Each structure stands twice: as C-alpha cells, then as structure tokens.
Amino acid sequence: MDFKGKKLLILGGITHMIDVVETAKNMGLYTIVTDFSPTSPAxxxxxxxxxxxxTDIDSLLKIAIEEEIDGVFTGFEDLNLWSAQELCEKLNLSFYATKEQLEITTNKKRFxxxxxQYEIPVVEEYFFENDFKEWDIEEIKFPVIIKPIDSYGSKGITVCYSIDELLKGYEKAISFSKQKKVIIExxxxxxxxxxxxYTIQNGQITLSAMTDRYVYSQTKESPPLPIATIFPSKHLNYFCDNLDNRVREMIKGLGIENGVVLIQSLINKDSFYIYEMAYRLSGEKHYQIVEKQTGVNLLEMMISLAINGSTFGYxxxxxxHAYTPFPSCNLSFLLKExxxxxxxxxxxxxxxxxxxxYVRTHEIGDEVEITGSYFQMFIRINIVSSSFEDLSNVIRKINQSIRVISKNGKDMILTRFTIPN
Incomplete structure (x- = not known):
C-alpha cells in the first residue's frame, strides 16, 4: 500500500517511540511527534x-487540522490511548479502540x-466502598497487593503484610490513580x-505469542518487576487446551475488531489467574520477535490501521497458537539506587x-531512585536464537558484558537472569 505523502501524528516521544517513527518513515509516511518535553528522543x-x-486535546486538534494529518498513533502507555481515541473521534479518523473498550481494558477492576462473565479465573480480591479506613480490613488475609485501578508500569503498587502496611499502601496507590480508586488482591x-x-484482524483472533514472564522483587513490599520473558511459554499446550477459547470469547465480547492485545496472568500450581490487559503495543516490543518468527510486522500493521483502518497485507x-520455531527472550536489567x-x-x-x-531508557548522569516501578528499568533486549542452548549462551554472554557503574564505583545492576534448568 502506498503511504507516500500521508501524515502521521504520533502522541508521545519516549525512547520506545523511536522505532515507531523509523518504521513509519520507512513506510513513506511524514511523521509528526508531540508531547510536553522538548528533549523527547523520538x-x-x-x-x-x-x-x-x-493531554491538551484542543491544541492537538489545532495541530492536526493545520497539518492535515491522515492518522494518529500511540502505543506503550495507556494514558495516550485516551487522547488518541478522543482526537480521532473529533477528526473523524480511524482508531482501533472505542472509548467503551478502553474503559474496560485500562481499568484493572472492570477488566x-x-x-x-466468561468464566476466566482471576486473582481473588477484596471489595470496599468509599473511605478505605472505615472498611472492615480485619477480614483481609495477608499478604495482599494493592494497586491503582488505572495505572501502568507498576506505578503505585505495594505488597502488604499487615494492616499498617496496607494503610500506607492505600495512600500510595491513591496518589497514582487518576480515578482515585484502588484494587486489593x-x-x-x-x-x-x-x-x-493476541492479534485481531477483522474480527479474526490469533494467539500470536505466549511467554513465561520472570520477575524480581527487591524488597518484600516491592511489586515484582520483569527481568525476562521467554518465548514460547512452557504452559502453552495447557493454556490452549483449557483457557484459550474462553479468552477468545471474551475478546469477541468486547467487540474488538482489530489491534493487538496483551493479557497478563499469574500461575500457581498449574492454575492461571488473569489480572490485567493492555489493548496496545507493549513495552517489550513483542512484535519484533513475532516478525522474526513469522515475517509479519505487527507495528507496521498498527500504523497502517491508523492511516486507513485496514490490516490488509499483514x-x-x-x-x-503462538507459532514460535525459534526460542526467544526479552531480557531486562533493573537498576539499584x-x-x-x-x-x-x-x-x-x-x-x-x-x-x-534493544531499548535503553537511562543514560550516563541519570539519577536512579528505588521506586519499585519500571523507572528502574535500564535496558530491554530482544533476542531470537536457534535453540534454547544457544539462547542460554547468549544471555550468559550479555550478563558478562553489560555493566552500569555508579559514581561511587558500584555495580548498579540489581539482578541478572539465567534460564532455569
């Protein structure tokens, strides 16, 4: 399809968006990036x-009209999805998600x-209304995890082992919630x-990848943060036999016609517990690994969808069912203070x-604080190997090579992942 001369307005200029700009330009599109920061890398x-x-919709609308844009694109962050959806609605442009779909998929509780409704197992939660401090919290069996219902990147999350910790965790979670609501699980x-x-094309649903997501918690109160995702998941067959059909029905029930979906779950004693969904490209950039496995570029597909509302050609x-002939990994390094x-x-x-x-999100001179969030992520590396043995060797070599040294001469890397036996 010929995109030459068409203009794409890209919301957000974070490091991840560099790939979006480069891909769009390679497709022949004229790229316009906007956000509040003059130094955004994209x-x-x-x-x-x-x-x-x-979030300044009026100013964005003015830019879009003056530039005569043909489409709006964003990814990797939930916040910008709302702006893109509203902007496209006002401009009568194509956007893959509706407001109603975003209200469910960006809200942990509603999701x-x-x-x-589709008998998909979820993590048990505790319900309360209004003022948390007036609720009968003695009913809670610890440990629990408390989080904002509408945040991403592990912001505002705390693991709690007592009532006092839960009260402090509540104040933290509320401060990160736009809707001022939390969920306790x-x-x-x-x-x-x-x-x-999952990838959805004209209503047809494909399980395009499935991974085992390894995590690390630096303290008992900190939420687990990813240090590696391994393709394919060792639980693939079990999931396809027991849950895949129900998840597909749930996606159909949402009325999703096109786009990419990430669904996260915990696993305990071979039981899945679904807890979150992202109706957007994920920070792991799984689409790069999918392209190596299949030859299909899902980022290009999503950009095409933004311009003409079609996934034709992808x-x-x-x-x-997560076609993965080549073992792969998204390897992450977290930083200490x-x-x-x-x-x-x-x-x-x-x-x-x-x-x-790879995507690196910190530079020399950056000051890193202990936040228990993705702010501590230094780099995410996508690897595709010929065998699990080769993948293990590559990860070992990367572990031996990557060093981040602080001003006081200490190694700042929090932990280094190796594939379990």
Missing part, C-alpha cells in the same frame, strides 16, 4: 515535532469483572507469570546476530 528523528502535551508469591499476546492468521557514571558492554550486544534490538 522528536530528534521525526520530520516535525511539537512541544505540546498529549477482571468482565473476565468473570491476594498476593501470589511466584517468580514468574505468563503473558498471552495476515498473521496462519501463525496461530545511584547516579550512572559509566556504561559498558553495549557494543558487545550490538555485534551479536541473535540480538534483534
């Missing part, structure tokens, strides 16, 4: 940029309630969960043929 390579907040203490990636339906003084080893991973790409 702006440096865009054809044009504006220092306008992605879980929706899952229950039983805490399942496991070092990994499972992620399912058929992934022949690769259902400190100020970054030296980074080494990036040249090594750049020369490795198995490394598809």
């Amino acid at each position: 702006k440096e390579i865009a054809d044009k940029s504006y220092d306008v907040s992605t 879980k309630e929706y899952c229950k 039983r805490f399942i203490d496991n070092d990994y969960g499972v992620e399912m990636y 058929d992934i339906t022949n690769y259902d 400190g100020t970054i003084d030296k980074i080494t080893g990036l040249d090594v991973i750049e020369d490795m043929p198995q490394v598809v790409s």
Whole structure:
C-alpha cells in the first residue's frame, strides 16, 4: 500500500517511540511527534515535532487540522490511548479502540469483572466502598497487593503484610490513580507469570505469542518487576487446551475488531489467574520477535490501521497458537539506587546476530531512585536464537558484558537472569 505523502501524528516521544517513527518513515509516511518535553528522543528523528502535551486535546486538534494529518498513533502507555481515541473521534479518523473498550481494558477492576462473565479465573480480591479506613480490613488475609485501578508500569503498587502496611499502601496507590480508586488482591508469591499476546484482524483472533514472564522483587513490599520473558511459554499446550477459547470469547465480547492485545496472568500450581490487559503495543516490543518468527510486522500493521483502518497485507492468521520455531527472550536489567557514571558492554550486544534490538531508557548522569516501578528499568533486549542452548549462551554472554557503574564505583545492576534448568 502506498503511504507516500500521508501524515502521521504520533502522541508521545519516549525512547520506545523511536522505532515507531523509523518504521513509519520507512513506510513513506511524514511523521509528526508531540508531547510536553522538548528533549523527547523520538522528536530528534521525526520530520516535525511539537512541544505540546498529549493531554491538551484542543491544541492537538489545532495541530492536526493545520497539518492535515491522515492518522494518529500511540502505543506503550495507556494514558495516550485516551487522547488518541478522543482526537480521532473529533477528526473523524480511524482508531482501533472505542472509548467503551478502553474503559474496560485500562481499568484493572472492570477488566477482571468482565473476565468473570466468561468464566476466566482471576486473582481473588477484596471489595470496599468509599473511605478505605472505615472498611472492615480485619477480614483481609495477608499478604495482599494493592494497586491503582488505572495505572501502568507498576506505578503505585505495594505488597502488604499487615494492616499498617496496607494503610500506607492505600495512600500510595491513591496518589497514582487518576480515578482515585484502588484494587486489593491476594498476593501470589511466584517468580514468574505468563503473558498471552493476541492479534485481531477483522474480527479474526490469533494467539500470536505466549511467554513465561520472570520477575524480581527487591524488597518484600516491592511489586515484582520483569527481568525476562521467554518465548514460547512452557504452559502453552495447557493454556490452549483449557483457557484459550474462553479468552477468545471474551475478546469477541468486547467487540474488538482489530489491534493487538496483551493479557497478563499469574500461575500457581498449574492454575492461571488473569489480572490485567493492555489493548496496545507493549513495552517489550513483542512484535519484533513475532516478525522474526513469522515475517509479519505487527507495528507496521498498527500504523497502517491508523492511516486507513485496514490490516490488509499483514495476515498473521496462519501463525496461530503462538507459532514460535525459534526460542526467544526479552531480557531486562533493573537498576539499584545511584547516579550512572559509566556504561559498558553495549557494543558487545550490538555485534551479536541473535540480538534483534534493544531499548535503553537511562543514560550516563541519570539519577536512579528505588521506586519499585519500571523507572528502574535500564535496558530491554530482544533476542531470537536457534535453540534454547544457544539462547542460554547468549544471555550468559550479555550478563558478562553489560555493566552500569555508579559514581561511587558500584555495580548498579540489581539482578541478572539465567534460564532455569
């Protein structure tokens, strides 16, 4: 399809968006990036940029009309989805998600309630209304995890082991919630969960990837943060036999016709517990690994969808049930507290043929704080190997190479993942 001369307005200029700008330009599109920060990295390579907040709809509308844009695109963050949807509605442009769909998929509580309609198991939760401090919290069996119903990137989340910790966790969660609402769930203490990636094209649903998501908690109160996702999941067959059909029915029930979906779950004693959904591209950039497995570029597909409302030319339906002939990994490194003084080893991973790409979100001079959120993420590396043995060797070599040193000479990397036996 010929995109030459068409204009794409991209909401958000974070590092992840560099890939979006490059892909759109390779497709022949004229790219315009906007957000409030003048130094956003994606702006440096865009054809044009504006220092306008992605929540300033009136100003965005003015830009869109003056620039005569043909489509609006965003990804990786829930917040910008709302702006993109509203903007496209006002401009009568195509957007893959409706307001009603976003109200469910970006709200942890509403999404879980929706899952229950399709007999999809979810993590047990505790319900309360209005003032949390007046609620009978003695009914709670600890440990629990408390989180904002509408945040992402593990912001505002606390694992609690007592009433006092829960009261403090509540104040933290509320401060990160736009709707000023939280959800409290039983805490399942496991070092990994499972992620399912679905692609929907004209109503046809494909399970395009499934991973085992390994996590690390730096303190008992901190939420588990990802350190690796391994493709394919060792639970793939069990999931396809027992839950896949129900999840597909749930996606159909949402009325989703096109787009990509990430569904996260915990696993305990071979039982799945669904807890969250993202109706957007994920920060792991799983689409890069899917392209290596299938030849289908889902990022291109989503950009095409933004311009003309079509996924034509990007058929992934022949690769259902997480087609993964090549073992793969999204490898992450979390950082300890400190100020970054030296980074080494990036040249090594750049020369490795198995490394598809990487996204680095911290630079020399950055001050890292202990937040228990994705702010502590230093780098995410996508790897595609010929065998699990090769994948294990690649991860070992990366572990030996990557170093982040603080100003006081200490290694800032929190933990290094190795594939379990």
